[in-house]
Amino acid sequence: MLKTxxxxxxxQHGFYGLDKSNLHGKKDNVRKYWEDTFIKLAMQPFVERxxxxxxxxxxVDLGCGSGEGIELLTHIPPSYTNKNFxxxxxEIEVYEGVDISPAMVEQGKRNYAGLPQVHxxxxxxxxxxxxxxxxxxDIYFSSYCALPHLTPPELEQLLCQMLxxxxxxxxxxxxxxxxxxxxxxxxxxxxxxxxxxTMAYLLPPTEQIAEKVDWFxxxxxxxxxxxxxxxxxxxxxxxxxxxxxxQDRSILIGRHMDTALFKQQRHQLRYQVNRLFDRDYKGETAxxxxxxxxxxEVKASAPVAWERxxxxxKQWQTVxxxxxxxxxxxNGGIKRLIETTELTHDSLADDLKMLAWLYRNMDRFPVVDFxxxxxxxxxxxxxxxxxxxxxxxxxxxxxxxxxxxxxxx
Numbered sequence: 001m002l003k004t005x006x007x008x009x010x011x012q013h014g015f016y017g018l019d020k021s022n023l024h025g026k027k028d029n030v031r032k033y034w035e036d037t038f039i040k041l042a043m044q045p046f047v048e049r050x051x052x053x054x055x056x057x058x059x060v061d062l063g064c065g066s067g068e069g070i071e072l073l074t075h076i077p078p079s080y081t082n083k084n085f086x087x088x089x090x091e092i093e094v095y096e097g098v099d100i101s102p103a104m105v106e107q108g109k110r111n112y113a114g115l116p117q118v119h120x121x122x123x124x125x126x127x128x129x130x131x132x133x134x135x136x137x138d139i140y141f142s143s144y145c146a147l148p149h150l151t152p153p154e155l156e157q158l159l160c161q162m163l164x165x166x167x168x169x170x171x172x173x174x175x176x177x178x179x180x181x182x183x184x185x186x187x188x189x190x191x192x193x194x195x196x197x198t199m200a201y202l203l204p205p206t207e208q209i210a211e212k213v214d215w216f217x218x219x220x221x222x223x224x225x226x227x228x229x230x231x232x233x234x235x236x237x238x239x240x241x242x243x244x245x246x247q248d249r250s251i252l253i254g255r256h257m258d259t260a261l262f263k264q265q266r267h268q269l270r271y272q273v274n275r276l277f278d279r280d281y282k283g284e285t286a287x288x289x290x291x292x293x294x295x296x297e298v299k300a301s302a303p304v305a306w307e308r309x310x311x312x313x314k315q316w317q318t319v320x321x322x323x324x325x326x327x328x329x330x331n332g333g334i335k336r337l338i339e340t341t342e343l344t345h346d347s348l349a350d351d352l353k354m355l356a357w358l359y360r361n362m363d364r365f366p367v368v369d370f371x372x373x374x375x376x377x378x379x380x381x382x383x384x385x386x387x388x389x390x391x392x393x394x395x396x397x398x399x400x401x402x403x404x405x406x407x408x409x
Contacts, residue, residue, distance in 0.1 A: 021278050024193035025200060029255050029268055029277035033377075034384045038249050039143055040076045043387065043402055046170045046244070047076055047087055049371050057138040062125055062158075063146020066095030068106040070118065072143060072402070089115060094409070096137070098123050098130060126154045129161035138169035143262035145399055146220040148176045152192055155219075156233060164236045168407030170244075177248060177395040178220040181292065182256035184263055187301040188340075191225035193219060201255040205266070208259050210330035222395035224304070226402060238321075243407045245403035246393045251312055254398030263294065283379065285327070305396040315348055315386050315394045319379060322352050328358040347389065351382045 022029045050057050061069030070092075078086040097108050097120040108120040123130035125147070131137075140162050147155060161215040162171055176197070179187055186195050194217035200208050207213075223246060235240050251271045260266050272287040290313050299306040318341055325333035334356055358375055368375040393400050 021280055021335055023271060023274045023278060023281075028270075030250075032272070033277045033380065034253065035144075035250055036072060036075075037384065038388060039072055040101055040246075041243055042116075042403065043172060044076050044079060044086065045174075046403060046405070047073065047139075048079065050169065051087065051091065053172065054138075054299040056091050057140045057169075058089075058093050058135065059087040059141060060096045060098065060131060060137045061282050062098050062140070062142040064099050064120070065101075065146075067097060067118075067120075067139045068143055069097065069109050070095050070112070071140070073141065073150060090287075091119075092117055093136075094119065096121065096131060097403040098125070099125050101361070122342065125158055126150055127164050132161060132165055132226040136165055136167045136169075140166060140169070140171040140173075142173035145176055145218075148174055148197075148220070149216075150219070151194070151327065152229065155228060159230070159233045163233055163239050163241060163404075163406065166239075166406045171404040171406065174246075174249065175395045176218060177393075177400045178222045178225075178307075179302045179394065179396040180254055180256075181252065181295055181309055181386060181396070181400050182254045182262055182398060183220075183297055184298045186220055186262075187219070187298040187305075188296060191219060191221045191339065195220060196259060200261060200375075202279065203261050207257075209356060210261055210263060213261070220395075221400055223393045223400060224395075225387045225393070226400060229406060237405055241404055242393070243402060244405040245401065247401045248308070248395065248397030248399075249385070249401050250391060250398035251387055251390075251396055253308060256398075264401065265291075267291075267292065273383065276376040276383075279369075279377065281341055281376070282369065283323075283376045285320050285323045288316075290317055302394075302396075305394045306392055308396050309392065312386060312390065314343060316383060318348065318352070319355075319382055319386075322355055323375075327354060348382075348386065351385070353377065355382065356383045 022032065030309045033037065059073060074085060074087050074089055076086040095118045097118070099105055099120070101120065102122050105122045107122045112118040121130070150158065159171070178189065178191060189195060197218045198213050198215045200213035203213065214247070227243065227246070230243060239337040253273050255270065256262050257267045257268045268287055272284060275281040276283045292309065292313050293305060297311065318337060322334065322337050325337060338349055338352050341352060355375070355378060360377060362374070365374050
């Protein structure tokens with residue numbers, strides 16, 4: 001009789017559960033292939049610079065969860081070596097994860113129990129930087145909006161203490177963007193008062209009922225307000241520091257684009273981009289079409305942010321129009337799109353040519369579903385790279401990502 005002990009153990013460990021596609025949930029395809037990639041590429045030059053200067057680096061991760069930062073920072077693609085990732089665990093002298101949640105701290109300890117250089121501790125960042133007694137770190141890191149819970153004075157105190165503590169390196173963090181198209185009702189507000197926020201995007205649409213979901217207050221930031229705050233803390237501390245990165249992240253694919261909790265309409269853009277990244281689904285170009293007319297009502301509140309969103313939206317629409325032209329074999333339309341785009345956006349025109357070449361040479365790709373396996377992921381990357389190439393952030397994304405360089409960085 002066949003022994004089943006191995007299979008029983010495998011089932012108990014969850015290896016035979018349903019293999020669900022990452023179209024929903026906390027770590028969906030957009031999180032993995034757009035937002036994580038955005039942060040990794042933003043941090044890449046700074047980690048490279050540190051590794052060129054020293055053999056091992058020291059990292060503190062604020063609002064670390066169960067180890068978000070160590071996963072991001074140790075999976076950065078290298079730009080000039082043959083290593084799988086730029087930063088190896090062996091090149092980390094110490095990683096100190098700090099979180100207010102005891103459960104997260106304990107989970108982090110379990111996740112990285114075999115790594116003696118990885119530590120976790122519980123602390124409330126509203127009380128200031130908790131590791132002032134430790135040696136300076138090279139990277140002070142915080143990701144996925146762990147800091148917007150702090151009031152502006154609390155954030156100022158934290159930044160002043162970190163800036164006083166650091167000797168040479170980088171302070172990297174993100175905050176919710178005030179002018180995201182997800183919450184137009186906040187555009188006429190400022191960064192000094194809190195506003196309601198919810199993570200109910202993780203719930204099924206049928207359960208996303210404003211009166212029944214949990215809400216909490218956070219602060220939303222414009223690029224100008226954050227720049228003013230950083231200028232202030234630099235002046236207070238007298239440190240040699242400057243903003244080296246200020247970028248808007250997740251402008252049209254923020255979590256709440258797909259909910260009606262802050263606006264009247266669900267746009268489903270994140271869901272459709274999740275499908276593009278997924279190699280089991282053919283993208284739906286109709287679902288990727290934009291209608292941003294609802295933002296016209298708040299244009300006067302933030303004209304610079306509105307213009308940034310509209311320009312990005314036009315580039316997004318151009319990409320989707322190219323897909324339609326390709327599917328319809330509209331060669332005249334394809335030619336016009338490329339030639340018109342070349343007049344204003346050379347790099348986007350090159351991307352359109354690349355998509356056209358891929359589509360016209362699909363027979364060269366031995367895959368079951370060319371659209372799902374090849375074209376869709378490339379389209380998603382083009383849309384992502386349009387965002388990565390935008391000028392300095394103004395606060396029009398789900399998040400405003402900032403890196404402060406300190407010393408002779």
